[in-house]
Every structure is written in C-alpha cells, then in structure tokens.
Amino acid sequence: VNNMESYLSDCPHRERLGWLEQDHLNGPSLRYNFDLAPLFTKIENDIFNSQWTNNGFVPNIGPEYFQTSDSLTDAYHNSPEWGSTFILGAWQQYQFSGDVGLLQRFYPAMKAYLNYLTSTVNGNNIVPTDLGDWYDMGQLTSGTSLTSKTLPGTAIYYSDAVAMAQIAQALGYSADTVTYNQLAANISAGFNATYFNSANVSYDTSSQTANGMPLALGLVNSTNTVGVTAALVNNIQSQGNAITAGEVGIGFVLRALEQAGRADVICAMLNQTSTPGYGYQIAHGATAFTERWDAANTSFSSQDHFMCGQVMEWFYHGLVGIQPDPACPGFKKIIINPGIGSGLASAAATYNSANGPITNQWTVNNNLATMSMTIPPGSTALVCLPLTGTNAAVYESGVLIWTNGATAAPSPNVTFAGILATNSQTSLLWTIGSGTYQFTWNIVFTPCGLTASPGNHQVILTWSSVAGTTGYNVKRAAVSGGPYSIIASGVAGSNYTDSAVTNGGTYYYVVSANTAGAESGNSFEVSATPQFILNFGFETPKVGTYQYNPSGGSWTFTVQSGNNGSGVAANGSLFYSSNPNAPQGSQVAFLQSISTIAQSISGFVPGAKYAVTFSAAQRTGQYQHGGQTWNLKLDNSVIASYAPSATATSYVDYTANFTAT
Numbered sequence: 129v130n131n132m133e134s135y136l137s138d139c140p141h142r143e144r145l146g147w148l149e150q151d152h153l154n155g156p157s158l159r160y161n162f163d164l165a166p167l168f169t170k171i172e173n174d175i176f177n178s179q180w181t182n183n184g185f186v187p188n189i190g191p192e193y194f195q196t197s198d199s200l201t202d203a204y205h206n207s208p209e210w211g212s213t214f215i216l217g218a219w220q221q222y223q224f225s226g227d228v229g230l231l232q233r234f235y236p237a238m239k240a241y242l243n244y245l246t247s248t249v250n251g252n253n254i255v256p257t258d259l260g261d262w263y264d265m266g267q268l269t270s271g272t273s274l275t276s277k278t279l280p281g282t283a284i285y286y287s288d289a290v291a292m293a294q295i296a297q298a299l300g301y302s303a304d305t306v307t308y309n310q311l312a313a314n315i316s317a318g319f320n321a322t323y324f325n326s327a328n329v330s331y332d333t334s335s336q337t338a339n340g341m342p343l344a345l346g347l348v349n350s351t352n353t354v355g356v357t358a359a360l361v362n363n364i365q366s367q368g369n370a371i372t373a374g375e376v377g378i379g380f381v382l383r384a385l386e387q388a389g390r391a392d393v394i395c396a397m398l399n400q401t402s403t404p405g406y407g408y409q410i411a412h413g414a415t416a417f418t419e420r421w422d423a424a425n426t427s428f429s430s431q432d433h434f435m436c437g438q439v440m441e442w443f444y445h446g447l448v449g450i451q452p453d454p455a456c457p458g459f460k461k462i463i464i465n466p467g468i469g470s471g472l473a474s475a476a477a478t479y480n481s482a483n484g485p486i487t488n489q490w491t492v493n494n495n496l497a498t499m500s501m502t503i504p505p506g507s508t509a510l511v512c513l514p515l516t517g518t519n520a521a522v523y524e525s526g527v528l529i530w531t532n533g534a535t536a537a538p539s540p541n542v543t544f545a546g547i548l549a550t551n552s553q554t555s556l557l558w559t560i561g562s563g564t565y566q567f568t569w570n571i572v573f574t575p576c577g578l579t580a581s582p583g584n585h586q587v588i589l590t591w592s593s594v595a596g597t598t599g600y601n602v603k604r605a606a607v608s609g610g611p612y613s614i615i616a617s618g619v620a621g622s623n624y625t626d627s628a629v630t631n632g633g634t635y636y637y638v639v640s641a642n643t644a645g646a647e648s649g650n651s652f653e654v655s656a657t658p659q660f661i662l663n664f665g666f667e668t669p670k671v672g673t674y675q676y677n678p679s680g681g682s683w684t685f686t687v688q689s690g691n692n693g694s695g696v697a698a699n700g701s702l703f704y705s706s707n708p709n710a711p712q713g714s715q716v717a718f719l720q721s722i723s724t725i726a727q728s729i730s731g732f733v734p735g736a737k738y739a740v741t742f743s744a745a746q747r748t749g750q751y752q753h754g755g756q757t758w759n760l761k762l763d764n765s766v767i768a769s770y771a772p773s774a775t776a777t778s779y780v781d782y783t784a785n786f787t788a789t
Contacts, residue, residue: 131434132162135171135191139419139430146174146190149209149262150435152216153379157440159224160450160479168221172230175214176237183247184240186211188259200248200257207259208281209376212288214241219291222298225482226458231295239304242292245285246311252318255281261337263435264374265404268420273374274335279323280376283341286315290346316347329355329608336363337377343384354609354653357388361652369396370403371421379438386446389514389553390652391470392576394442406439448477448488453510458482462509464501466490468571469515469553483507492571495596495643500566507562510545512555515571520646522556522569530556530569553649572648575600575622575639580656585733586627587635587656593622594641594648601647602626605636608653612638629658660738664727666696667713673701674718686723694723706748711779718747719756732788740786743779746772760784 131137135146136154151171158164171190178192179185185200188210196204215238218230249255258281266274293308319342323332329352332338339360342348348356360381364370373381385394401411404421412423419433445451449466452459459481466475468490476489484504491498503509513522522530524539535544542565545557553574558567577592589602600619603612604626616624629635634657638650669680674697676688685694697718699709710716717725732738746755755774759766760782768784 130432132158132167135174136167136434138435139433141432142430143194145194146171147435148175148186148188148190148211148213149207149376152213152220153209153376154434154437154441155217155220156224156445157437159220160440160444160477163480165221165225165227168217169230172214172218172234176234179214179237179241184237184242184244186214186241186244203257203259203277206257208245208255208284208288209259209262211241211245212284214238215288215291215295216284219295222295223452223454223457224459226460227482228298231299235295235299235301238292238295242288242308242311245288249282249285249318252322253282253285253315254278254318254322255285258282261335261374261377263420264335264337264377265370265372265421266335267374268404268422274333274372275337275377276323276332279319279332279338280341282315282319282322283345283347283380284376286312286319286347287345289315319347320349324352328359330359331356334359334363335377336360336371336373336381339363340373340377340381340384344380344387351609357384357390358653360384361388361390361393364393364397368403369393369400371397371405375435378436379441382438382442382446386442386467388652389469389550391446391467394446394467395470395472398439443475444477444479447472448475448490449512450477450479450486450488459486459504460507462486462503462507463512464488464499464509465512465555466499466514468492468497469574481507495571495573496568497571498566498568500564502564503560503562505562509560511558511560511565511567512548513558513567513569514553514555515573515648516554516556516569520556520570520572522567524558524568525566529558549649570646572641572643572646574648575641575651578637578639578651578654580635580637580654582656582658584660585629585631585658586625587629587637587658588623588625589637589639589654590623591639591651596643597641598644599642600624601640601642603638603640603650605638608636608655610636610638612636612650618642631659633657665713666710666715666717669696671696671698671701671715673698682727683717684726685717686719686725691721692723693721694719694725706777707745708778711743719758734788737785737787739783741781741783743781744770744772745779746774746776748777762786 130140136151137144138147175186175190178187178190187205188207196202200206218234221230222228255278258278260273260277261275261280264274266272289308289312293305296304296308330339331342339356343356382394398406401407409418409423414423416432417434417437419430447467447470449464451463451465453461453463460483474491478485478487483506487502489500524542527539528536529539530536541561541563543559545559548555548557573594575591575594579590581588601614602616602619602624604615605612615626634655636653636655638653640650641648664682669678674695676693676695677685678696695718696715699714757771760768767786770782
C-alpha cells in the first residue's frame, strides 16, 4: 500500500520512482486486491505526458522525474519491459473492468510507441536495447544474467503486438487488427529463429525465464510445448525448486507452470526455504516483499519492494481459480478453474469484481473434492472440475449430475459444457448462471514424479504411488505428445521396465492410475534413449582410504587372504598415494597378487559385437613387486590378456572386443 500513492513507486524510502515495468507485471496481482482503475488512469496519463512526441518513445520511468541519460541506447532509460506498461496496463484494465476508456483515449499514442519499438529492431525482430530479466539470481551471484538480455524485451514486444491486435478489434479498427496480428507472427518467427534450440527443445540458456516467457505468451510451437515445459520443470527441480528468474520473468514462469497444470511445482517453489525465494524471505524475517530474492539487507537491497509480487496473481487465478474470460471482459463471464493438483488440502478467496463479489472455495479430503462458489448477478461462469478421470460421479448441491461417463439428472442453471483433456488431467466443464453452487466429485490423482532411465535395450520407469490405486497403465509413443499406446496395464507397483525397445531410438512415456471404475489422466511425459554404453565405476561404496571386498556396490571382489585380495581405494589413500588420481571419479579398484573383480551383466544381443574399455595402471612404490599381468574374461573364458611394464604407472585405456553368444 505504501507504494501506491499517486503512482506505483518501486519503494517508499529510497528512489521513490515510478519504474513502469512493475505496473503491468504486477497488474493482475494488484487488481485482485485493490480497485486499481482510478490510480491506473492517472498512471496512463503520466506515461502519456512522458512520451516523446517526435518518435513515440516511452521512458522507463513515469512521471519522468529522473533520467539516467537521454540516450535511447541506455537500457536504464529505454527498455520494452518498462515502457510497455502503456499498452499492457491499459489492456489489463479493460480485461478486469470492461471499460474501453483508456483504450480509446490512448490508442494513437500506444500505436506510436509500438511503431517506435518496431523501428529499432534488427532483421529478426529482436529489440537491441533491453535491461533483461532484472535482478535474477545470476545478477545477484555473478553479476551476469541467466538469460540473454534481449530475450525478455523481445517477448514483451511480441506481447505488445498481440495486445494491440486485440485492442484494435475491441475498438473496431479491423485493418489494424490484421496489421498487428501479422507483426506478432513476424516477431514470433524471429524470436524462435534466434532463441529456440531444437536439439534440447528449449530456449536460449534454458533458464527459467528463457523457457517460461515463451510458454506463457504463446510463442512456442505446439509441437514443442511438452518439451519446453519439461525443460522448465527440469531446471526448477534440478536446483532444489529454487527460484532463479528475475522480476520480469517470475510471473511468466508461474503462468507457464499453471498452464501446464504444474501447481505442484509452484507450491514446491513457494514453500522451500533453503534457497532464495518467497519462502526464504519469510523464513529470514521479511514482512514485505524484498528487492532481492535472498532478502539481504545490504546498501542496495530494499526491504520494501513490490516488484516480485506476481505470486498474488497465481493465488487468485491459478490456485483458487477465479479467472476472467478473455472473450467477455469485466468478469461478465467468469472461469472457475482451481489448482487442485497443488497438493494442498484447501484454498479459498473472494474477488470484488466490477460485476460484484466472486467467491470460490475448494477442499480435498482423500479422493473427494468439494467446491463452493458464488457468481454475482449479471454474470455467468464456466466451471472446470479437474482430475475427474473417467466415469467419475459428480454432484451439484446434492443432485447427481454426472455418472458412468454421461450426464444424469439436471440441476437448476447447471449445463454440461464438455470434457477438456489437457496435460496430465481431464476436466469436466459446466456452465452456470449467477447464484451459489456446490460441486462434489471423486478425483483420481495423476501419478507424478515419473522418471525414465535408459539401459541396454531397456528403459526403467519409476513414479510416485497414488493412494487408492488398483494399478497403473504404462503408455509409450514414438513422438513427443503422443499418440500413446498402452504397453502394460494393471501394473501393481510404481515401476516398470520396458524391454521392447531398440538402442538408439528415443521413446516417450506417460503413466495413468486406475481406481475402482475410473482412470486418471496421463502423467507428464518423460523420454529416454536406450543404449549400450555402460559405465561400471567404483564410486560405491565410498571409502575413506581403502577397503578389501567392500559391499554395497555392483562389483564382486576377492576376500583378502595374505597378499591376495581386491577392493576399492580412494584418491590419495595410502594404498596408492604415489599413483595419479582416478581417471574418472574419486575411487579406483585395486587387485593385489592373485585376485579378481567381477560383475554380471545382462541384456546382450546374440551375434552383436561389443567393446569393453577400461583404464588401468601398475601400482607404484615398494609393494609393486615387479608389476602384474591381467586377464579379461567373459563367462570364465579369457578374451584378452595384458602385460604392461612395471613402469606403466600412469593410467592407460585398454579395449577388448567380443561377439555375444
């Protein structure tokens, strides 16, 4: 609240300036909590008064009480994420209020700003001057952003073009609608040509912002959506669910995850307290949003900075599920689409819309979901009941309205609107009029945590178990996104090995859960490429120095008997302190006098040729006794023998070939 006096300031105690990027990035978060229309009308006036009349340029600050310079190549003065509040903020106001006033008044000026941006781009429609994803974790830790500087600004430039096409349509300028739709298509093509990596199905550096922004804004080709989403989730989970996006990117990361149905990932990001983020700030005593994710109280780290407040939008829009219908602004038509897959037991909120209060509250108790809502007079709503699976039973105010895959008895003002299958869940859709409603239905949770580990002519799948499940269906596809074919049904455990695969091919998998009379949606997709490249190192078990015949690893050793025996030694241990360190990892196997190391390996294809490669060296020092000779055996038959000189104390790679029988 103390950043909302006369204009939206970044902080009330230091700069106290109207840095504009916060206004549209946090616009929905603020509008769910405050009637922002009067203040934002004033802000749009400030932006208009700060706009350069000769070329349409909008500076980063409005009112422009301060300039870092008057140069248009100074990103602190000119960055699309900041100036675009002129377009995107006015469009948000229309979506939430239904009032076209700002659009009508400032349409020519907004056109001038978009024309200015277009005049600056390169041949691929990439903006050249851009502050980028301000204050991401890369800038905080190393001084270098995790995302290319021009990616966020170009994505916002695309968003401007899309919004202007919609504004033109709302105002009846059909020719402009065509022009701006074409501009958006051109920007999208250039963006993908510049930043998309087809080899790993991700954008730019595969940072959270690099993948989150194009997903949320619709820049990703539909055939790549699954892969880019997987890259985003992998980035988050590989870092312990830490937030690394900056203030520009974090809201789009949350939206991308919401669109993918990954409320579980969002909750994991919000709740973790061991690395910088929202939960970390609270755990470290913050009572307001801080400027830095790590809440550090340094000379340039405000403790009252609202720029990363986009999470509030997700609480209302994604978790509780109160959403405007883009086709009918001002909440005359409402979408209720809750984030029940978050892992939380309940959520509730009320939003005082331009059409009246909208309330939604949901709870989950075991496999029973209950959702109660109030729709204001003059409004209608589309209600999404997620995780319904097949053949679920649905009640509205105690009346059975859906059973055995079809509608049942009618309920007043409740009409079946279809089935929506997206990502990992199936939702039943219902339209309702104004009034109070309560839906109750049985939910079928989708398996999560699916992993695929490739091996030789096999892929090992594991996933988290689902309570109340009678079995799982494992499905496979040859291309990402399906279609999937069931390769195993009624699997009892939470793992499965697919042996009907060929080395070198890539396979895509999903898993669904069965309960009494119902099947869940498919899990999120994973992929694997089986191959016969095995690495049987000696890193397990970890030893402090050296150990004869250790247990817990995949190898079988010779028990020590006098000078005979084999085992594992760590780098620098007394056993081989004069030898070089292990060529891979931090441990090696040793063979002393007459001894062996052995392992059973399955999966060989009869008639196929294989190669065995290993690194070995003679021991140095007084216990060498002239060195050793080695035999490599397969099924007790020698396939290769080696007799290096006693001076061969540096590791050398040895290779033997054989044909499987």
